[in-house]
Amino acid sequence: MMKYSDSHEWVKVNGTTGQVGISTHAQKELGEIVYVELPKVGQEVKAxxxxxxxxxxxxxxxxxxPVTGIITQVNQAAADTPSLLNTSPEREGYLFEIALSAPEELEALMPIEAYTAMVGS
Known part of the structure; x- marks a missing residue:
């Protein structure tokens, strides 16, 4: 299940973890991404x-x-090869993985249909 935030990040949930990245719409708005600074593994973050x-x-x-938890892994390939975010922002170009500590927050995020309607694409 993928959910989107109104600030154009997505989270793909698998059990109690999520993979987080930016939407294709956000990538198009930014243009060619040339540098990625990732969070630190072990960092506690709030939505x-x-x-x-x-x-x-x-x-x-x-x-x-888009969610609260602890960063468990970063996608070093995205930092090493920022063009992954240009070609595959919602798959290979994900940014990090997070252990969800407040899964109820997912309810506040949008399914793809609502997100697509919001960005008008």
Whole structure:
């Protein structure tokens, strides 16, 4: 199950963990992403906290976690090869994995249909 935040991050939930990244819409708005700063493994975060930074040829963007938990893994491949976020922002270009500590927060996030309607694509 994938859910989206109104700040254009997504979380793909598998049991008690989630994989987090940016939406295809966000990537298109940013343009070509050239630098990725990932969070630290073990970092405790609350939904809405700034956790990563992306830089594109157009601008820098703060990335927020859509859920509360502990960062369990980062996608080093995304930092090493930022173009993964340009070609596959909702799969190979994910940013980090998180152990969910407040799964009820998922209810406040949007399914793909609502997110698509919000961004108008």
């Amino acid at each position: 809405g906290d700034e956790v990563a930074v992306l830089e594109s040829t157009k601008a820098a963007a703060d990335i927020y976690t």
